[in-house]
Amino acid sequence: MGSPGMVLGLLVQFWALQGASSLSVQQGPNSLQVRQGSQATLVCQVDQAPAWERLRVRWTKDGAILCQPYITNGSLSLGVCGPQGQLSWQAPSHLILKLDPVSLNHSGAYVCSTAIEIPVDPTQNRNPTPSFPGLLFVLLGAGSVGVAIVLGAWFRGRRCCQQRDSGNSP
Structure with missing residues (x-):
């Protein structure tokens, strides 16, 4: 075809x-x-x-x-x-x-x-940016892991601070 x-x-x-x-x-x-x-x-x-x-x-x-x-x-x-x-x-x-x-x-x-017919523009750049199909999923996965680590550290730090503050009260 x-x-x-x-x-x-x-x-x-x-x-x-x-x-x-x-x-x-x-x-x-x-x-x-x-x-x-x-x-x-x-x-x-x-x-x-x-x-x-x-x-x-x-x-x-x-x-x-x-x-x-x-x-x-x-x-x-x-x-x-x-x-x-x-x-x-x-x-x-x-x-x-x-x-x-x-x-x-x-x-x-x-x-x-x-x-x-839709003509092709001869001035159009013939060297398109290469794409990496799997790269998007890798970046999304790495970003998700990074967010999970930051949130986990924040919750842990908050819990430690709350326990320490509650232990200092009379």
């Missing part, structure tokens, strides 16, 4: 989408019939609030991936999709797939899906 970091990244992205914004994808037309040799145009409309920085788009035909471009700050990463497909981006929300010229093997179910 992928590395644990990738799985975590995907979960974080999914959580960010759930809490931060709404993403709406509409594809059209629902059904399209064209003559062999002509052009077919498929539109994927993406609306999201608030505005996204990087959008990953996936076009599939009958479940097989044709292309996976991304759009960053209004710029499309690639212009080709599949053997004869051309991509274009019309801001603010239309990704267009044109098949030209259409042949019999272009027949199928085309699906556009999207995901918002």
Whole structure:
């Protein structure tokens, strides 16, 4: 499936989408019939609030991936999709797939899906502080023992002082 970091990244992205914004994808037309040799145009409309920085788009035909471009700050990463497909981006929300010229093997179910990617900050420190998972328990245990010793000494000293004070009274 992928590395644990990738799985975590995907979960974080999914959580960010759930809490931060709404993403709406509409594809059209629902059904399209064209003559062999002509052009077919498929539109994927993406609306999201608030505005996204990087959008990953996936076009599939009958479940097989044709292309996976991304759009960053209004710029499309690639212009080709599949053997004869051309991509274009019309801001603010239309990704267009044109098949030209259409042949019999272009027949199928085309699906556009999207995901918002959370970019990694390149200025971020790449040397994180090392963690020692067992250290927390050692420190908690040592702290508890230290508190128990101090409290025990305090109670013992208090008891000795009370006995000494009670022994001096007439």
